[in-house]
Amino acid sequence: MALRMAMVGGGPGSFIGPVHRMAAELDGRIRLVAGVFSRDPAKSAQAAVAWGVAPDRVYPDHHTMFAAERARADGVQLVSVVTPNHLHFDVSAAALKAGLHVISDKPATLNLAEAQALAKVVAASGKQYGLTYTYTGYPMVREAREIVARGDLGAVRKVVVEYSQGWLSTPLERDSANKQASWRADPKQSGVGGCIGDIGVHAFNIAEFITGRRVERLCADVATVVPGRDLDDDCNVLLRFEGGARGVLIASQISAGARNGLTISVYGEKGGLTWSHEDPNILTLDWLDGPSHVLHAGSGYLGPAARAVTRLPTGHPEGFIEAFATIYRDFADAIEGRAGGLVPDIAEGLRGMTFVERAVAASRDDAGWVSLQGEG
Amino acid sequence: MALRMAMVGGGPGSFIGPVHRMAAELDGRIRLVAGVFSRDPAKSAQAAVAWGVAPDRVYPDHHTMFAAERARADGVQLVSVVTPNHLHFDVSAAALKAGLHVISDKPATLNLAEAQALAKVVAASGKQYGLTYTYTGYPMVREAREIVARGDLGAVRKVVVEYSQGWLSTPLERDSANKQASWRADPKQSGVGGCIGDIGVHAFNIAEFITGRRVERLCADVATVVPGRDLDDDCNVLLRFEGGARGVLIASQISAGARNGLTISVYGEKGGLTWSHEDPNILTLDWLDGPSHVLHAGSGYLGPAARAVTRLPTGHPEGFIEAFATIYRDFADAIEGRAGGLVPDIAEGLRGMTFVERAVAASRDDAGWVSLQGEG
Amino acid sequence: MALRMAMVGGGPGSFIGPVHRMAAELDGRIRLVAGVFSRDPAKSAQAAVAWGVAPDRVYPDHHTMFAAERARADGVQLVSVVTPNHLHFDVSAAALKAGLHVISDKPATLNLAEAQALAKVVAASGKQYGLTYTYTGYPMVREAREIVARGDLGAVRKVVVEYSQGWLSTPLERDSANKQASWRADPKQSGVGGCIGDIGVHAFNIAEFITGRRVERLCADVATVVPGRDLDDDCNVLLRFEGGARGVLIASQISAGARNGLTISVYGEKGGLTWSHEDPNILTLDWLDGPSHVLHAGSGYLGPAARAVTRLPTGHPEGFIEAFATIYRDFADAIEGRAGGLVPDIAEGLRGMTFVERAVAASRDDAGWVSLQGEG
Amino acid sequence: MALRMAMVGGGPGSFIGPVHRMAAELDGRIRLVAGVFSRDPAKSAQAAVAWGVAPDRVYPDHHTMFAAERARADGVQLVSVVTPNHLHFDVSAAALKAGLHVISDKPATLNLAEAQALAKVVAASGKQYGLTYTYTGYPMVREAREIVARGDLGAVRKVVVEYSQGWLSTPLERDSANKQASWRADPKQSGVGGCIGDIGVHAFNIAEFITGRRVERLCADVATVVPGRDLDDDCNVLLRFEGGARGVLIASQISAGARNGLTISVYGEKGGLTWSHEDPNILTLDWLDGPSHVLHAGSGYLGPAARAVTRLPTGHPEGFIEAFATIYRDFADAIEGRAGGLVPDIAEGLRGMTFVERAVAASRDDAGWVSLQGEG
Known part of the structure; x- marks a missing residue:
């Protein structure tokens, strides 16, 4: 059964809202079922229609939503926070206090003081809190991390x-x-x-x-x-x-x-690696002595971290939405208690x-x- | 409201089945709600769980499915055909005759004779029939087509x-x-x-x-x-x-x-274009006299065909799943009578x-x- | 002591004449000292001035030149043939018969019959005959040849x-x-x-x-x-x-x-290689299983064939003139009886x-x- | 008539000495005719043989050379300084005082105080002094400079x-x-x-x-x-x-x-340019609005600065030696009083x-x- 998610923000005019929606649902692990997509009720309703959210689960504000969803047997289990930065703290803290897991667009909050306060809320809540540092979701970024950790470069x-x-x-x-x-x-x-x-x-x-x-x-x-x-x-x-x-x-x-x-x-000491977002499915390794290596996403010779988050055979490009979806999939794993994910x-x-x-x-x-x- | 889709084939062990599922659902226009995902009932059930398909809508064969779905008020409206080639004709023809739209993996059929027969079934059915020639879903492939049609190259x-x-x-x-x-x-x-x-x-x-x-x-x-x-x-x-x-x-x-x-x-006569799937978000134009142009997906200067099928701002790579999803989105448009799509x-x-x-x-x-x- | 060379053709208006001159002299093994650079004596003299050829060694035609140079103690030892194709046979054959080594721009002659006739003249002459198939002078092309010969690709x-x-x-x-x-x-x-x-x-x-x-x-x-x-x-x-x-x-x-x-x-059977003239200092190897390798000219890990013809450390691009010069250097080696060159x-x-x-x-x-x- | 050049340093074991020799002679404007190629007379003689320098013009030290060459009617006109940095000042100053033009490898001297002293010697000498900042010799670097100067980027x-x-x-x-x-x-x-x-x-x-x-x-x-x-x-x-x-x-x-x-x-304000030495024959321009432009060396559409220093048609790579040669050619122009060069x-x-x-x-x-x- 897919996890049930609400979204705050992300409605018409947002770049990142639709990305969160596609990313959350891509792997079939999460379904968007409720939301406050905009302060403007008409825009909020418009997003709901586009995304298949039932009209009665579109709410005027997040406090109302958290209360209403809590009262449902099939209420949401996690909240995606997609507002401008200044609202991140308030929405995230309220959600955690309402017993919901929170996945938030970055940065965590408006300022460091809020982030410190939020850290306490997270700790007290016992709920999962994740941040969508998207680029860490790319397979070749995870391969790069693994290569460094393994000491290949010295x-x-x-x-x-x-x-x-x-x-x-x-x-x-x-x-x-x-x-x-x-x-x-x-x-x-x-x-x-x-x-x-x-x-x-x-x-x-x-x-x-x-x-x-x-x-x-x-x-x-x-x-x-x-x-x-x-x-x-x-x-x-x-x-x-x-x-x-x-x-x-x-x-x-x-x-x-x-x-x-x-x-x-x-x-x-022994070599260098380079990854570039405009060509995200390769990772280049250059060595003090020996040919450069170009690693291609989807290849069988990659390490477990990269292979775990690739959906397609090599030569079939994955992109930004897929990297984003990997963060969501890892978050679903974290909620369900599976190990191995890397949610910021x-x-x-x-x-x-x-x-x-x-x-x-x-x-x-x-x-x-x-x-x-x-x-x- | 999203269109309701069934799938035939595509269960565990398939590469292309999961791609069809992700592609169909990416834009929120279509939902997978029924299927015969494998000849093996256990495997079929396994796919259903992974994809959120209700157990009572997993069927032993496509004939049973078409009949049962037809009897439901919320029965499926389209069928995705993801079997090996030799089954394409039989499944597609049966679906069309059952009044369902069909979107099929390529090639259309096992051989030319079957394709000719299928063409007649399509014509008689009054339903939409589409083929997932995926690569035509890439924005820069559509830009290329538009550039040639406009005569820029002579x-x-x-x-x-x-x-x-x-x-x-x-x-x-x-x-x-x-x-x-x-x-x-x-x-x-x-x-x-x-x-x-x-x-x-x-x-x-x-x-x-x-x-x-x-x-x-x-x-x-x-x-x-x-x-x-x-x-x-x-x-x-x-x-x-x-x-x-x-x-x-x-x-x-x-x-x-x-x-x-x-x-x-x-x-x-005046220039050439090159597109390559391993770097799908650019299109290169070389001219008899003048600098080469590199066009980037997601840019405002692209033509309407490319802009219509891009989900992200420039510099945010889209890939194979998104191109596939564009074919499905165009197919949803075709079913709903909207113009402009380019479904093979x-x-x-x-x-x-x-x-x-x-x-x-x-x-x-x-x-x-x-x-x-x-x-x- | 550098070998003394005459050139036929290659004067003002020629693209390839100046390339032959630069290539021949680049490594200090050959010096251009005589020539018939054009049918037009004024143009021929103009080339001589630009290239430091003494006025008394600029000749009206190649027959005169071969005779005059033969009479000098410091006469030319080799002739570079840089005319349009239809003159290749006549000039090359005359030079060989005059006891001179010949290095010719490609193709060898105007047609196959002439090439067959020239082959007999070469055989009879006991002199070296070389063709400037320039691209075989690139280090990474030689590396490619060595990789195939060694069986790395199967x-x-x-x-x-x-x-x-x-x-x-x-x-x-x-x-x-x-x-x-x-x-x-x-x-x-x-x-x-x-x-x-x-x-x-x-x-x-x-x-x-x-x-x-x-x-x-x-x-x-x-x-x-x-x-x-x-x-x-x-x-x-x-x-x-x-x-x-x-x-x-x-x-x-x-x-x-x-x-x-x-x-x-x-x-x-096991992998493929790709070389492209627009990026000539790399050679890409792709393998059935394992990362792609990118080999860079000037690297210590390359085979002897590539290392023998690289003048600069890795990262310092060599180009068309250098590849051309390698053909000339190999030709000088052939004349002087040194082994290892690869002159077409x-x-x-x-x-x-x-x-x-x-x-x-x-x-x-x-x-x-x-x-x-x-x-x- | 080619200018006559001496070299100090650059003998066996040097990377940059042979490059200076090839670069100086490439365009036929300069000939190496004398030198102190090494402190070790045997090595110095070895370089002379390789480069066609007459034995009697190989000298034990630069002071001896400058005096001896001054006494010849066909004495050298310029000196190429290719020693380690700590000798740059002494050799350059002595050459200038001996009435010779100086082209030196970079940096100019061992330290700033020496550079300031050398500047005074240069000013007093009335001779040309040039530094081989090689990369400024690449056609596409000159095109870049021209593009910025013209204001194309704002x-x-x-x-x-x-x-x-x-x-x-x-x-x-x-x-x-x-x-x-x-x-x-x-x-x-x-x-x-x-x-x-x-x-x-x-x-x-x-x-x-x-x-x-x-x-x-x-x-x-x-x-x-x-x-x-x-x-x-x-x-x-x-x-x-x-x-x-x-x-x-x-x-x-x-x-x-x-x-x-x-x-x-x-x-x-309006765009950016990028040039990279590992692919030196292109220059990429990216614009706020509009396709990226890739300019290729040797093209007719380039500005006069780039066209003046390209030897080959587009698609025929030039490299490090050619860029170096352009500095030498510009220096020859400066000595001969021709305008337009860009010698550092x-x-x-x-x-x-x-x-x-x-x-x-x-x-x-x-x-x-x-x-x-x-x-x-």
Whole structure:
């Protein structure tokens, strides 16, 4: 039997709402059956029709929904939180307190203080809490993590991670019809980080995910390039990892012409690996001595982590929706008590919020190298 | 309300069954609610559980299913045919006669005679019939077709299409546990074409789809390379299109190391285009004079055909399941009377069967150039 | 001491003349010291100045040159033949008879009869005769040949070789100022082959070079696409190699937008290799089971054949001139009696002429499969 | 008449000496006729034989050579300086004072003070002084510079330049037979910069070359990763350009598996460009709205700067030697008073030395952002 899910947010005009819906249902493990898809009841109803949600399970607000669903024998078991950042804490905490598992879009909350508060709620709830750091759902990212963990590259020495977009090269947020741009550029909805909170955290997360090492210190140049913008749109950060590896993190939304270019290279003593989101089904390994290896998703020679999350034979591309669906499938496993999944949790949420707040503050104060330890 | 679908075939051990299920449901337009997923009732039940199909709608055979579903107020409206080729005709014809729409895996039937018979059933039924020539569901393949139709390349002069796999480089079919290999290598289940019927028809179909021109004549070298194999596993074909363009079609399942490499180049008087399945979200245009253009799926500058079938912003890869889902979405549109979709139909099924039979016969008889006209 | 070379042809307006000059001198093994660079004495003198050839060693015709140089103690030792095809035989034969080594641009002669006659002159002369099939000078092409010879791929089963250009998509040859186009399109200067003689022979040669197997039979579609053109500009050929491998050879000069796209894939029982001229410093190996390998020129792990002809460390691209220079260096080795070089010789010249004549004739007569044996 | 050149350094065991020789002579504008190729007379003589230099023009030291050549009517006109860094100043200054033009491998000198002294010698000499920042010789790098200068991208906002090698991942310098590694790792021969002086300056130079903007400030993490090494082998630097653009410069010789990966992206208001040394004959332009453009070297649609330095038609790869040769050809033009060349000169030498010294010092002192102005 599929798990029953509600969604908060994600209705018409949202990019990520439909992705969550498709991802949650792709593997037949979860069914969307209830929701508050928009503050606007008409839009909420419109989403319900499109997604096959019964009209009587479309609610005016999440408090009402949680109460009503709790009263049903077939009430929802998990909630997907797909609102702008400033609502993440309130919705997630309420859901957990209502006894529901929560899977949330990133970042976890509006700021670090909220993330710390949410961590306590999660701990007290006994429920599962997951964050959709989508890129960790790609098979070849999991293969990369496994390769590093196995020591194939030797000790990690250097990490270069870049996440470049160009879509905020102009002040799109002034066009109120562009919801994607307007809420992201508004500190009240986004928090202190613009680009760094939107995509910088993905780069940070994938670097820690693949290397299995935490960033200990950073030196940041977090900038606002487009005149009049309230939040940062370009970030360049020097990193030091535990164990001594150095790194560079580049995140930008004003790299005009860039699409969604997340690329990471990890170099160890014996070789390096490179994964790029624009060609996600391959992983390249370069060696000090010997031919480069190109690993293809879906191949029998891959490790168990990658093979567990591939749906198709090699040569049949899987993409963003499938990676997203893997996070949901892992979350379903976690709810049902099966081992082996890799759902990013509140600890990674705290790491992300710590990264954003420290980098923004350090850059603003020209503070040079600052520590990332202690709170995340 | 989502359309209600039954599936015949596709249960445990099938590669393509789960793909049909995910593809049909991805956009929320269709729900799988009934099925005969396997001849083995236990396996059939197992698929039903995994896919959320109620136990009372899992049937012992398709005739029983069609009768029972017809009697229900909420009976199925369409049937997905996912069996080996030799059952396609019987299941499809029975479904159409039972008043159900049919969407079938390719090729349409076991042989040309069956395809001709099926065409008559389709015509008499008044129901929709669709074939999942998956590759025509990719946004950049539709963009390619639009570019050619718009005349951007000038008159088409040359087509090179190659579909190379390597997985049948050894006699896998002798391992009875390998269902994928064993039925494909068995003439009784596959028909007269091995590689040419399995993937050659995809190459043929995409060439006609993108160019909008029919192949008029061909000269074929259809071969069996792995000793002891009953059907062909390597095909090289010279083509002549209506309007005079020349072409080459290469299909192989013994190109060791090749994964699922479908690549097509179309050259006109002014420029050429290239699309490759291993990097499906781009389309490259090369011009007689001027920089090459690389078009990226999800971009605002693409034509209406591509934009209509893209789910994500540019830089977010879509893959095989999404392309497959587009065929299903177009089929849902066709059932509901909406215009604009591009579902391959029985006419394309006839073309494919004609291609397979003529190429196999001409190669066997060393017949040189033969006509493809008259029957498809 | 560098070998002393004369050149016939190659003056102002020639593409390939300057390439021969740079290639011959690159490694310091050969110096250009005399020549008949053009029929036009002013142009010939102009080339001499640009290339540092003394004015008194610029001659009105090749007969005069051979006689005069023979009389000098420091006379030339080898002659580079860079004229249009119809002069190859006369110049080459005269040089050989004058006791000079000859290195000639391809094809060897205007037609097969001339090639057969030249073979006799070569044999009688006791001098070295070489043909600049440039692509065999690339390190990764030599690595490919070595990999096949070593049996890494198992027995060869299939070859796909494509050489596509687009520059003759329009009737450039009608512009008399375009020397490159005009002589190539003139049967009196080019012979019976247009595209097939200009670039098809390169594709044919590299296929035989890498596989170490001769083509035994072919079935050809040799066409003239641009109206009014006298020679072919588009060729598609099915191949059968000795030992049973099948192949496809595609050569075109009307693939609009294509630059100089020579690509070859060779598939054996265990894996396949691919080399492409637009990215010549890598060689890709794909395996039935295991990651793909990408070999990079200049790497220490390459075989002796590739390492012998690489001038730079890995990551420093070498290109067309360097590959050309390798042919010249190998030729210098041959003259000086050093072993190990791989200069294409008159036997390969005969193969090329046989290929061109048989393919053109077979296609014209719609002869189906024809033999390539007996004469080349 | 070709210009007559002497070389200091570059004999057996040198990587870059043979490259200078091939590059200087490639276009027939310069001939190597004299030299001090090694301190070891036998090795020096060996190089002379290989390169066709007369025995009587091989000298024991550069002072002797400059005096002797000055006394000849056909004495050398320019000197190529190919020694380790610590000898650059002495040889270059002596040559200039002897009335010879100087073309030197980079960096200009051992340290900034020497570079400043050399700048005065250059100014007083009235002779040409050039530096072989090779990468600026690539046609597509010149096209990139022209595109930025023309304003096609709008104002430059961001630059990411990375130059990653892996060959010093192990302490190769302890193997005394490895001359390439040993002198580079020795501060007395290399100066204060290891990786940053060897390849970081190339990255710095190409960034300023393409953008036409100077770096004003930087914040550097210059590190020694391999234990026991005396100089840096990994450098990560945040940049600020005049006009406000931000940037990141990454240079490493411990990125295991990396070959010679110099890649630069420049983003402006309207689009971005990317050039990569491992595929040097293309330049990619990505736009805020519209297809990406891929420009191919040798194409007629390129700007005058790129077309002036391409030797072959499009599709015929040129590489490292050709780019190097372009610097030499430009230098020959400068000597002969022809306009249009782009030889890096002593001003760029000063910039490079300033970059190295400031970055190393700032990183050592944890100085945060430091200025690059005032001295370079």
